[in-house]
Amino acid sequence: MTDELIFFTNPMSRGRIARWMLEETGCAYRTEVLDFGPDMKSPGYLAINPMGKVPAVLHKGKIVTEAAAICAYLADAFPEAGLAPPLPERAAYYRWMFFAAGPVEAALSNKAFGFEVPADRQRAIGYGSIQNVVDVLDYAVTQSEYIAGDRFTAADVYVGSQIGWGMMFGTLEKRPAFEAYWQRISSRPAAVRAREIDDALVAAQQATAV
Missing domain, CATH: 1.20.1050.10 (Glutathione S-transferase Yfyf (Class Pi); Chain A, domain 2)
Structure with missing residues (x-):
């Protein structure tokens, strides 16, 4: 079982919340960008989130969906960041x-x-x-x-x-x-880093769509 954290998102979604939280923790993570439509409704991703929505994180073999739950989970998973009160x-x-x-x-x-x-x-x-x-x-x-x-x-x-x-x-x-x-x-x-990352992804998507 890998300890890698995989982040499923789209830069024009509530995934921006999870991105900000990930950047606050300072943890290493890999991003999987999904397009709206077939990507999010594919059998592979529906096995991650049956709702066919982003964001989601896969960490140590466990899946967390829903932006608020992801924020709370990451605060506990990376306590050294000090993002949850005692x-x-x-x-x-x-x-x-x-x-x-x-x-x-x-x-x-x-x-x-x-x-x-x-x-x-x-x-x-x-x-x-x-x-x-x-x-x-x-x-x-x-x-x-x-x-x-x-x-x-x-x-x-x-x-x-x-x-x-x-x-x-x-x-x-x-x-x-x-x-x-x-x-x-x-x-x-x-917060600034997270916005810059997602804004760059949006720009890349728009350039590809032209």
Whole structure:
């Protein structure tokens, strides 16, 4: 069994979140870039992720999918990077990472497709209303310098990515608290490296498509 870490991604996907996390850990990894469509739906890749989606990582014979799970896994797999708080201090870390993976992801995705839950049905959906989700997210990023306390963690990679993408694509309003938080974390060397790697892959794909 090999210890090699293989990263399955597409540079125009949520794989960018996992890329950032991988760069934060400083671990060695090999990238497998998959095109949307046949590549992701091939029998070989469906054996990795039956959803036919990226990102995914294969590490020491184990598969992890879903961007938030990948962030949490990598923080534990490479503890020397210091990207997870000690176990007794993980309440906010888990709380806000999975708030972003659940209510925030669902609410902003629905907004992107023009779907809004009727006011009289909000009790029936996990996130309630988009406005409430945004207000709580605003609260989350103003309680401390980073999302889980006074130091950067894997939760910032995931929550920050949701905020950065949301503001970029217009599904999340550009509140001062979001802009200040995103500015604090998006200039990290690992974040810059990850963007440069994926942007170069996008450019290569576009050049090939011409």
